[in-house]
Amino acid sequence: MPWHIRWSSSPTTSLTSIPTDCFTIKEGRLHESLVSTSSLSADPTLGNPELLQSLELTFEDRPADADYYAEPELNRILRRYQERLGDTTVLFPTAALRCIDYSEISRPAACSFSRRQG
Secondary structure (H helix, E strand, O other), X not given: OOOOOOOOOOOOOOOOOOOOEXXXXXXXXXXXXXXXEEEOOOOOOOOOOOHHHHEEEEEEEEEOOOOOOOOHHHHXXXXXXXXXXXXXXXXXXXXXXXXXOHHHHOOXXXXXXXXXXX
């Protein structure tokens, strides 16, 4: 499911989605999940109204290191997922996580992220 940011002309701005990375954990090993788009269309330009119908998606999981990011805080979260979760796929909201002051959530309070689908 693609993520998009929608801006409203009203005083309240609606942020419906944010950039997110995707990882798969298989048998305790971390993999980055990649998606590629391709088209066999003779006119693969964005202005072509038939482009969407000709797109093909390819998914690939590549082994990844738990020190995937430059930020140690993000790597700690990723490592914790790798250690505690079974075989699963994890959406990792990097843009949102980079906005957090980690010194604030390291206290005994709870912090929760959720994603609305649909």
